[in-house]
Amino acid sequence: MAKRIDVSDLNIYYGNFLAVENVTVSIEPRSITALIGPSGCGKSTFLRSLNRMHEVIPGARVEGKVVMDGQDLYAPDVDPVDVRQHIGMVFQRPNPFPTMSIYDNVAAGIRLNNKKMKRADLDTLVERSLRGANLWNEVKDRLDRPGAGLSGGQQQRLCIARAIAIEPDVLLMDEPCSALDPISTLAIEDLMTELKERFTIVIVTHNMQQAARVSEQTGFFNLSGVGQPGRLIEFNSTEKIFSNPDEKATEDYISGRFG
Amino acid sequence: MTATRTPSDPAAGRTVRRRGDRVFAGSAKGAGILILVILAGVAAFLVAEALPAVTAPGEDIPGGEGLGAYIGPLLFGTLLAAVIALLVATPLAVAIALFIAYYAPRRLAQGLGYVVDLLAAIPSIVYGFWGIYWLAPRLVPFYEWLERNLGFVPFFAGPTSATGRTMLTAGLVLAVMILPIISAISREVFLQVPALHREAALALGATRWEMIRMAVLPYGRSGVIGGAMLGLGRALGETMAIALVLSVSGGITVNLISSGNPSTIAANVALEFPESSGVDVNTLIASGLALFVITFAVNMLARWIVNRRADFSGAN
Ligand SMILES: Nc1ncnc2c1ncn2[C@@H]1O[C@H](COP(=O)(O)OP(=O)(O)OP(=O)(O)O)[C@@H](O)[C@H]1O
Ligand SMILES: [Mg+2]
Numbered sequence: 176m177a178k179r180i181d182v183s184d185l186n187i188y189y190g191n192f193l194a195v196e197n198v199t200v201s202i203e204p205r206s207i208t209a210l211i212g213p214s215g216c217g218k219s220t221f222l223r224s225l226n227r228m229h230e231v232i233p234g235a236r237v238e239g240k241v242v243m244d245g246q247d248l249y250a251p252d253v254d255p256v257d258v259r260q261h262i263g264m265v266f267q268r269p270n271p272f273p274t275m276s277i278y279d280n281v282a283a284g285i286r287l288n289n290k291k292m293k294r295a296d297l298d299t300l301v302e303r304s305l306r307g308a309n310l311w312n313e314v315k316d317r318l319d320r321p322g323a324g325l326s327g328g329q330q331q332r333l334c335i336a337r338a339i340a341i342e343p344d345v346l347l348m349d350e351p352c353s354a355l356d357p358i359s360t361l362a363i364e365d366l367m368t369e370l371k372e373r374f375t376i377v378i379v380t381h382n383m384q385q386a387a388r389v390s391e392q393t394g395f396f397n398l399s400g401v402g403q404p405g406r407l408i409e410f411n412s413t414e415k416i417f418s419n420p421d422e423k424a425t426e427d428y429i430s431g432r433f434g
Numbered sequence: 435m436t437a438t439r440t441p442s443d444p445a446a447g448r449t450v451r452r453r454g455d456r457v458f459a460g461s462a463k464g465a466g467i468l469i470l471v472i473l474a475g476v477a478a479f480l481v482a483e484a485l486p487a488v489t490a491p492g493e494d495i496p497g498g499e500g501l502g503a504y505i506g507p508l509l510f511g512t513l514l515a516a517v518i519a520l521l522v523a524t525p526l527a528v529a530i531a532l533f534i535a536y537y538a539p540r541r542l543a544q545g546l547g548y549v550v551d552l553l554a555a556i557p558s559i560v561y562g563f564w565g566i567y568w569l570a571p572r573l574v575p576f577y578e579w580l581e582r583n584l585g586f587v588p589f590f591a592g593p594t595s596a597t598g599r600t601m602l603t604a605g606l607v608l609a610v611m612i613l614p615i616i617s618a619i620s621r622e623v624f625l626q627v628p629a630l631h632r633e634a635a636l637a638l639g640a641t642r643w644e645m646i647r648m649a650v651l652p653y654g655r656s657g658v659i660g661g662a663m664l665g666l667g668r669a670l671g672e673t674m675a676i677a678l679v680l681s682v683s684g685g686i687t688v689n690l691i692s693s694g695n696p697s698t699i700a701a702n703v704a705l706e707f708p709e710s711s712g713v714d715v716n717t718l719i720a721s722g723l724a725l726f727v728i729t730f731a732v733n734m735l736a737r738w739i740v741n742r743r744a745d746f747s748g749a750n
Binding site for chain 2: 272
């Protein structure tokens with residue numbers, strides 16, 4: 176069940192360092208939202224604040240609101256563990272659990288929520304998730320082998336399978352293709368286009384073509400200098416961002432005329 | 435490729451290597467060989483000195499019933515004390531390590547880690563005195579309780595030793611002694627679990643404890659086993675603490691709380707050696723050889739356990 180996310184006046188800190196300032200944005204359900212911008216401008220930081228992964232870093236905190244379907248995710252009575260069950264995440268570097276088999280990697284999240292699931296049901300879910308991540312055919316004969324034995328692109332799809340196995344509402348992806356070859360990248364882009372039927376997807380990418388190819392909306396982050404907080408400079412439909420952006424900085428960035 | 439190579443080709447048969455590499459490889463190899471030579475020397479010494487005891491007629495061995503009857507109970511006592519120590523210390527050490535690595539506030543964690551490391555620096559004779567004068571008397575009421583309520587279990591059959599200097603006490607003292615090494619090593623491997631894997635678990639909606647079970651414990655498993663084996667090695671070879679704490683009389687028994695306990699090999703050597711001569715010395719050395727073999731076997735076993743699932747170790 177895809178859901179929308181409304182962020183208002185979000186300030187994100189690492190200790191006393193304000194990393195991202197004053198972000199207000201609405202993320203549409205059943206669509207792909209891309210976040211672009213130069214290194215260090217706070218894209219990952221912002222993304223991680225959407226599922227409360229930000230606060231696992233000591234001293235890290237946020238101010239402001241992140242509302243998903245009417246519920247403020249940072250309300251005092253909200254458990255971050257619940258938030259993360261509903262908002263899944265795929266990381267920049269593929270990170271399957273090295274001590275688990277392919278099967279167990281996919282089943283890991285399911286087992287957390289539903290301890291007593293029957294083996295047959297679990298098998299079905301694992302297969303469905305692996306098919307959903309376009310990985311089933313490549314691994315169906317070696318489900319009991321370690322996940323770390325797959326290629327980088329396969330590992331990343333395994334991580335996607337693991338994330339979608341628990342049927343989150345939203346899928347956050349932080350540069351999911353940056354460690355992959357062009358073919359694996361295309362495979363994952365195709366996958367994202369399929370997945371957006373079911374999930375709200377937010378993706379951070381340094382690859383402009385990728386943002387242009389897959390996303391409906393694009394947000395451009397920038398920062399005015401070292402030590403300054405990152406800001407969301409422009410948020411618009413992808414088409415507009417890449418053809419006729421409102422902000423000069425956006426245009427400079429996407430056309431490569433950037434500092 | 436080989437066809438064009440002439441005998442004068444300097445690269446023939448070997449690759450070009452920098453001098454630093456060669457020096458390092460040489461000294462590493464030297465150190466490795468040195469260890470093997472020392473080990474072989476010790477083994478040869480033990481075998482040579484143990485041989486007279488093996489060939490001697492049974493009635494010349496202390497106890498008068500042959501070498502097997504002499505070493506058997508000692509071996510049993512050694513293993514029993516060490517196993518008790520390991521069973522008690524490992525879970526505790528892992529818990530302490532997890533607390534330090536993932537639960538304690540940073541300041542407390544540092545202090546606690548320091549204190550645990552300090553425990554390792556206490557000489558074993560101090561543990562021995564602590565065991566006799568402090569721990570043993572305080573355990574007596576507990577042993578009496580065990581005898582009354584769990585007396586049907588062979589371990590706690592009693593009668594309870596009045597001094598508390600029992601096999602269980604010895605095992606507990608050993609447990610305290612090996613706790614620091616196991617927990618220090620566990621702590622290090624737990625801290626080395628990549629943030630990537632911990633975050634993978636958290637991002638799936640794992641609680642902190644679930645994250646530890648999913649990502650930290652499996653990753654640290656071989657390290658914990660390694661630490662436990664180092665601890666076991668220390669427990670098997672521990673001499674002074676056992677010699678002081680354990681009240682020895684009698685042979686093989688699983689009764690842990692009575693005053694009749696088999697001794698351990700190392701403690702027995704320490705206690706008997708000053709009084710021994712002739713074939714008695716050879717007998718003690720033969721028991722030392724048995725300890726050497728056991729320790730070796732335990733280490734092989736640990737290695738096998740660690741390697742059994744090497745594919746899944748995460749070391750790649
Ligand atoms: N764990 C951390 N502790 C303190 N500061 C951090 C931490 N992680 C990131 N920062 C800082 O926050 C700012 C934003 O970093 P972030 O990783 O979000 O950038 P990014 O846009 O994702 O960059 P990139 O494109 O290189 O991934 C940077 O100034 C960075 O130094
Ligand atoms: Mg980043």
